[in-house]
Amino acid sequence: MADKEELTRFGVSFPAPLIEQFDQYIIEQGYTNRSEAIRDLARRALLEPSGMHSEQFVAGTVVMVYDHHVSELPQLLMELQHRFHHDIISNMHVHLNHNQCLEVIVVRGKLNRLRMLHQQIQVQKGVLYAELSVTYADEKDTGMNGHHHD
Template sequence: MNEKESLVRFGISMPQSLIEQFDALIVHQGYDNRSEAVRDLVRRALLAPSHIVSEQLAAGTIVMVYDHHVSDLPIVLTELQHDYHHEINSTMHIHLNHHQCLEVIVVRGVVRRLRELQQRIQVLKGVSYAELSVTHVDGQEKVPHDGGKHNHTHTHTHNHDN
């Protein structure tokens, strides 16, 4: 919320037992009041990938767990990630045990492409988990006409006189 936005008050009705559980949760999480906690819950709900427009620009992560002993799976995953190199900013690979790896892929791009990548990973034999989590939606930017795959050309002038 920016400083120019005004706050709007509204009431919420819920059973006593639910509000007691909520109050205990927000105290445990360190919130000063219910309003802050509710605002964060709403923000989180609005970032659910199913609620974001497919052509919106977003950033987030794809977390996956897979068995690296499954035939050719590491090679297939690497090739797949190369197909989406415009959307992938970084990856982190962790060995969970002798067979399983956890990989976190930091992504940014058009939500449709991010979902597509997650789905293509999820269906691979040997992948036990693949989840897209959107952590930021850029509401100001419009998707470029080329789907975000454009090159930046900059002219640089250099003065070599010291």
């Protein structure tokens, strides 16, 4: 917590089997207590693209796995990325095996545009997996005119 935010206590009731599973999750993830785990789960739920306003300025990734042997798919994906070049910061391409490639596209922009990019990727024949993951970003400081950290 950055500036010692005020904490609010509240009670949560779990069925016994669920709390046992949750406690196991806490151990496996390395949390020291239930509160930390619940806070992280709440943050993650609030960042789900489906719960955000379509005009929200966000940053995140589109992760996809595709079969690069599917006719014209690599060219089509490249052309699609060129059409969204204002929203794409960077990308990384990895060859998983003889047939499959994994690509991570780092994006920043209005959520509705990033959803459109994601949707156009995931419907292509040969795309086996595509996921959009985003977080809030400050539109005022996009770093377009130089980049610095305090």
